[in-house]
Amino acid sequence: MIRSALVGFVLFASAPTxxxxxxxxxxxxxxxxxxxxxxxxxxxxxxxxxxxxxxxLTRPVCRVDADGRARPTLARELSRPLPQAVRVxxxxxxxATAVARAWTRLSSPEAPSPYRALLYxxxxxxxxxxxxxxxxxxxxxxxxxxxxRSLCHPALAPPPSPASGPFSSAGRGVLEAQPAWxxxxxxxxxxxxxxxxxxxLTRLWTSRQVQxxxxxxxxxxxxxxxxxxxxYLAYSPRKVPPDxxxxxxxxxxxxxxxxxxxxxxxxxxxxxxxxxxxPQGPRARPQAPPAGTxxxxxxxxxxxxxxxxxxxxxxxxxxxEQGYTVALxxxxxxxxxxxxxxxxxxxxxxxxxxxxxxxxxxxxxxxxGGRRDLLGVELPPIGALTDAGARDARSRERALAxxxxxxxxxxxxxxxxxxxxxxxxxxxxxxxxxxxMEGAWxxxxxxxxxxxxx
Amino acid sequence: MxxxxxxxxxxxxxxxxxxxxxxxxxxxxxxRLAQAVAEAIRAAPAEAPVAVSLSGGSAELxxxxxxLLASRLAAQQLGPVVLEVPPERAEATAREQGARSLARLRxxxxxxELVARGDVLGTWVNFWSGRTPTRPPxxxxxxxVGVEADAAVLALAAVGTPSTGTPGPGSSQQKRPxxxxxxxxxxxxxxxxxxxxxxxxxxxxxxxxxxxxxxVVVFGADGRILARRELEGTAATATTREPFGALxxxxxxxxxxxWSTRYARGEVLVxxxxxxxxxxxGTLEAAPLGTSERGAFVPGQTVFAPEVKLAxxxxxxxxxxxxxxxxxxxxxxxxxxxxxxxxxxxxxSAPARLSGLGVGSALxxxxxxxxxxxxxxxxxxxxxxxxxxxxxxxxxxxxxxxxxxQGALPAGxxxxxxxxxxxxxxxxxxxxxxxxxxxxxxLFLLRQGAP
Numbered sequence: 001m002i003r004s005a006l007v008g009f010v011l012f013a014s015a016p017t018x019x020x021x022x023x024x025x026x027x028x029x030x031x032x033x034x035x036x037x038x039x040x041x042x043x044x045x046x047x048x049x050x051x052x053x054x055x056x057l058t059r060p061v062c063r064v065d066a067d068g069r070a071r072p073t074l075a076r077e078l079s080r081p082l083p084q085a086v087r088v089x090x091x092x093x094x095x096a097t098a099v100a101r102a103w104t105r106l107s108s109p110e111a112p113s114p115y116r117a118l119l120y121x122x123x124x125x126x127x128x129x130x131x132x133x134x135x136x137x138x139x140x141x142x143x144x145x146x147x148x149r150s151l152c153h154p155a156l157a158p159p160p161s162p163a164s165g166p167f168s169s170a171g172r173g174v175l176e177a178q179p180a181w182x183x184x185x186x187x188x189x190x191x192x193x194x195x196x197x198x199x200x201l202t203r204l205w206t207s208r209q210v211q212x213x214x215x216x217x218x219x220x221x222x223x224x225x226x227x228x229x230x231x232y233l234a235y236s237p238r239k240v241p242p243d244x245x246x247x248x249x250x251x252x253x254x255x256x257x258x259x260x261x262x263x264x265x266x267x268x269x270x271x272x273x274x275x276x277x278x279p280q281g282p283r284a285r286p287q288a289p290p291a292g293t294x295x296x297x298x299x300x301x302x303x304x305x306x307x308x309x310x311x312x313x314x315x316x317x318x319x320x321e322q323g324y325t326v327a328l329x330x331x332x333x334x335x336x337x338x339x340x341x342x343x344x345x346x347x348x349x350x351x352x353x354x355x356x357x358x359x360x361x362x363x364x365x366x367x368x369g370g371r372r373d374l375l376g377v378e379l380p381p382i383g384a385l386t387d388a389g390a391r392d393a394r395s396r397e398r399a400l401a402x403x404x405x406x407x408x409x410x411x412x413x414x415x416x417x418x419x420x421x422x423x424x425x426x427x428x429x430x431x432x433x434x435x436x437m438e439g440a441w442x443x444x445x446x447x448x449x450x451x452x453x454x
Numbered sequence: 455m456x457x458x459x460x461x462x463x464x465x466x467x468x469x470x471x472x473x474x475x476x477x478x479x480x481x482x483x484x485x486r487l488a489q490a491v492a493e494a495i496r497a498a499p500a501e502a503p504v505a506v507s508l509s510g511g512s513a514e515l516x517x518x519x520x521x522l523l524a525s526r527l528a529a530q531q532l533g534p535v536v537l538e539v540p541p542e543r544a545e546a547t548a549r550e551q552g553a554r555s556l557a558r559l560r561x562x563x564x565x566x567e568l569v570a571r572g573d574v575l576g577t578w579v580n581f582w583s584g585r586t587p588t589r590p591p592x593x594x595x596x597x598x599v600g601v602e603a604d605a606a607v608l609a610l611a612a613v614g615t616p617s618t619g620t621p622g623p624g625s626s627q628q629k630r631p632x633x634x635x636x637x638x639x640x641x642x643x644x645x646x647x648x649x650x651x652x653x654x655x656x657x658x659x660x661x662x663x664x665x666x667x668x669x670v671v672v673f674g675a676d677g678r679i680l681a682r683r684e685l686e687g688t689a690a691t692a693t694t695r696e697p698f699g700a701l702x703x704x705x706x707x708x709x710x711x712x713w714s715t716r717y718a719r720g721e722v723l724v725x726x727x728x729x730x731x732x733x734x735x736g737t738l739e740a741a742p743l744g745t746s747e748r749g750a751f752v753p754g755q756t757v758f759a760p761e762v763k764l765a766x767x768x769x770x771x772x773x774x775x776x777x778x779x780x781x782x783x784x785x786x787x788x789x790x791x792x793x794x795x796x797x798x799x800x801x802x803s804a805p806a807r808l809s810g811l812g813v814g815s816a817l818x819x820x821x822x823x824x825x826x827x828x829x830x831x832x833x834x835x836x837x838x839x840x841x842x843x844x845x846x847x848x849x850x851x852x853x854x855x856x857x858x859x860q861g862a863l864p865a866g867x868x869x870x871x872x873x874x875x876x877x878x879x880x881x882x883x884x885x886x887x888x889x890x891x892x893x894x895x896x897l898f899l900l901r902q903g904a905p
Binding site: 021022023024025067076091179180181182183184185186187425438439444 | 689691692693694695696753754755756757777791792812813814831832833834835837867868869893
């Protein structure tokens with residue numbers, strides 16, 4: 001995670017760019033992406049690509065930089081007037097209201113989200129957040145030093161509005177810089193976005209029609225974001241046999257999935273937390289359980305994600321060898337989330353954009369795995385540790401210990417691949433693995449050279 | 455040594471330990487180096503009495519360091535004697551004075567470090583050697599110790615020609631060659647937004663003021679914090695991604711005008727040196743570019759709008775927005791975002807277009823001839839190393855000629871350059887504000903060194 005971000009920093013640092021020692025303002029950056037042309041609400045737009053695109057228009061109150069520090073973005077300031085209280089100061093009362101509504105909505109019955117676990121340490125578990133003028137006063141139910149950084153998760157952004165992001169839409173794929181963006185206006189004047197497919201990306205890049213590509217497969221020229229988009233096979237313990245986990249673990253080769261069925265950058269994931277948060281060693285696959293009676297199960301997956309469809313089909317084949325007849329059920333993401341919250345499924349591919357911190361990530365995973373009951377038990381001892389390293393270590397330890405009791409079978413984690421032309425300077429990835437496009441600027445032609453382009 | 459330098463040095467050596475932001479914290483560089491060298495001499499192992507011979511640096515620096523080193527050696531029961539003889543006569547003199555060991559050291563100030571190099575040798579001569587000055591096997595050691603230099607070292611290393619005060623109009627002034635020595639002056643925990651210098655307390659010596667996104671800090675001539683204040687006020691509707699602002703020392707009565715782009719307005723502050731505070735005395739509606747010059751920020755950008763109000767009230771429109779301005783009447787310099795600059799010989803004249811300047815640029819008379827030189831950093835975003843150049847403005851094309859002086863600066867982005875008279879000797883020192891890679895910033899002081 002840090003390494004990829006550092007690559008960006010090194011690119012930034014090494015450019016011998018004539019700029020009188022400061023970045024230059026102005027210009028239009030042409031970018032192509034392989035994401036959807038329309039993006040939904042932040043809590044559902046959680047693939048790295050969708051989060052990156054939506055992040056141009058709306059941001060949470062802060063961003064976790066590559067150095068691990070929370071930096072206010074939509075908020076003007078995050079402070080702790082008391083150890084057990086966090087104050088978020090936003091630029092306007094309207095903005096504060098929008099954020100409070102977005103956070104409250106995460107816990108609403110009509111749109112339940114696993115990301116509500118990020119607000120669990122608040123009094124009332126974050127079910128009711130209210131603003132007072134332009135500020136949000138957040139009282140903690142127990143010590144949780146990682147709250148500020150948890151609030152930086154993209155799912156906690158308010159719905160897009162003219163002042164909610166560093167850019168605002170000017171129509172036809174053009175985004176204009178937001179002069180009043182609280183973090184400071186972007187260096188670029190505008191972004192011209194083109195939605196295309198993989199072939200289109202290649203064509204636009206080789207013909208130099210774009211300067212930035214989002215969603216490229218990993219290669220030497222690619223900046224790769226932290227692989228924090230974690231996909232699990234969720235199951236309902238009451239609806240599958242007790243040896244189901246063993247059957248899946250024996251049948252599925254995770255490396256196969258990342259090599260053959262999932263678009264990169266992707267890594268196999270054997271633990272509840274992805275390798276970016278919990279280093280993983282080699283693990284032997286268990287023996288297949290003894291053959292039992294034939295079972296019929298339904299596997300729901302995200303219809304919008306080609307990766308999930310391919311993985312679902314692979315699981316269908318491999319579980320067939322274990323005596324399972326798997327019916328595939330493509331669903332909208334909203335329907336999946338709703339059914340997951342109700343426990344209304346047998347099998348489901350569940351993907352989550354985890355925060356870049358083991359403690360908050362564990363909270364989200366437990367929530368998604370239907371083990372909200374564990375949050376009140378597990379989080380307070382983690383939050384009681386004042387040292388960040390100790391909290392992370394404890395979270396990892398608990399993730400390993402809790403894995404058998406959480407009905408989620410980890411499969412793989414993905415990040416965002418991206419590449420930029422030499423004239424694009426200062427483009428870095430944050431700790432979440434998403435590009436900070438508002439920090440990018442265009443170097444004058446005499447300084448950028450032509451290296452790195454086909 | 456001029457009286458002002460002497461008083462500054464005494465103040466530095468005998469003052470209480472400085473605040474956290476003064477360079478390297480507690481003790482002066484000379485004291486730290488003396489301690490380190492004394493340890494090296496003791497470990498040689500030197501036998502008392504120890505003679506010390508110093509060369510290099512200025513006479514004042516050698517004397518001050520010799521005093522401190524002798525004190526450390528005395529505390530270690532090594533019976534020090536500081537020799538006031540040329541290095542080539544040191545060994546013989548040490549024997550004549552009955553020393554059993556001799557430390558021969560050369561002092562240098564280079565790259566922001568005060569360095570002592572030399573050796574430690576035995577001066578005892580075996581009776582059977584007769585008149586031949588043989589050496590004993592012990593002590594024998596090489597010494598090479600360096601510490602980060604500070605403002606006191608620079609004061610000691612400065613040229614000792616006393617100033618005669620402000621020359622009258624038409625008086626001819628002697629031009630000195632420029633040779634700058636540098637040391638860390640102070641550090642800040644956050645990136646610098648602007649830098650200014652001026653006499654804020656009326657003592658005839660300039661103070662240095664630094665502006666960050668949310669704070670103003672005033673330093674004394676020794677790099678110690680005199681006062682600091684969190685800025686207050688309504689947040690700006692359009693701020694800059696990088697900390698940026700305008701800071702100037704206003705005259706009659708002395709006040710500090712500070713405006714960070716994080717805020718909708720600037721503040722006028724008065725230094726109360728006795729209380730160590732900055733007291734607000736008003737707000738600003740225009741960005742303070744100089745003591746009397748005013749401008750306006752381009753909203754959201756780290757540049758000022760081209761329209762400038764000059765000290766005499768006249769309006770001037772420079773060719774393009776600019777990121778830095780410097781005024782040395784009647785000359786004016788405006789550095790633009792593309793690394794070019796507009797240099798006005800007089801307000802009414804057409805500007806000369808210069809190129810290849812960094813935003814860390816200023817006008818200041820360093821060679822004492824009464825006319826300012828152009829000081830500028832590298833135009834690159836991340837130069838390695840960052841370089842400060844001093845260029846003569848005697849020609850129409852200053853950038854086309856060899857610099858009067860140039861030297862490397864410590865790593866970082868040098869974005870602010872000002873000149874200041876820190877010791878009241880009417881000569882300008884140079885202060886460079888740099889952003890460090892770890893998110894902090896550093897003020898680096900350069901002053902004329904011994905020839």
